[in-house]
Amino acid sequence: MLRGDKQIEPKDSFLLGGEKVTKKNQGPGRQSKWDEVKERLAEIEIWLRDGLTEAQVCKNLGIAVSTFNTYKSKYPELVTVIKKGKETQIIEVENALFKNATGYYFYVDEAIKVKDAEGGERIEKIRLQKFKGPDTGAIAFFLKNKDKSNWTDNPQMIDIKREELKIRQNESEFKAW
Numbered sequence: 739m740l741r742g743d744k745q746i747e748p749k750d751s752f753l754l755g756g757e758k759v760t761k762k763n764q765g766p767g768r769q770s771k772w773d774e775v776k777e778r779l780a781e782i783e784i785w786l787r788d789g790l791t792e793a794q795v796c797k798n799l800g801i802a803v804s805t806f807n808t809y810k811s812k813y814p815e816l817v818t819v820i821k822k823g824k825e826t827q828i829i830e831v832e833n834a835l836f837k838n839a840t841g842y843y844f845y846v847d848e849a850i851k852v853k854d855a856e857g858g859e860r861i862e863k864i865r866l867q868k869f870k871g872p873d874t875g876a877i878a879f880f881l882k883n884k885d886k887s888n889w890t891d892n893p894q895m896i897d898i899k900r901e902e903l904k905i906r907q908n909e910s911e912f913k914a915w
Contacts, residue, residue: 771801772809779819786823838876843869 796806851859881889
């Protein structure tokens with residue numbers, strides 16, 4: 739490219755040792771870290787199961803979030819590991835929610851004073867079983883999310899949605915004729 743009487747090289751090329759190098763003959767860029775990441779798939783699953791975010795996983799792996807996203811689009815085995823790690827978290831939280839919604843028994847160790855035969859006192863450790871009653875907030879949340887057709891903050895909306903569904907079914911049957 740000429741400008742006045744000077745020759746200006748395009749931005750996508752440069753001189754290297756007197757030889758013009760363009761992006762086309764530049765060769766591969768930075769070496770991929772996929773092989774290193776692939777060896778650590780089990781660790782990635784554990785990190786996600788333990789609650790780390792994808793950004794924290796990237797930091798642990800020493801790669802950029804954009805690189806991690808590229809790997810997710812290229813390598814289905816990474817997506818599978820991510821889903822498994824996050825799925826475990828979801829199951830554990832669902833179990834805890836259900837446990838709080840239904841109530842549960844648990845054990846507590848307590849220290850008590852006991853009088854001995856000589857009139858002295860000593861401390862003994864006993865294990866007590868206690869019951870934590872159902873949490874109404876957990877019950878409401880559970881039902882609203884697991885049985886949406888019967889539980890909502892707006893009961894009239896359930897009837898409206900049922901009517902809307904009937905109308906759509908009738909329309910699709912009519913179109914089929």
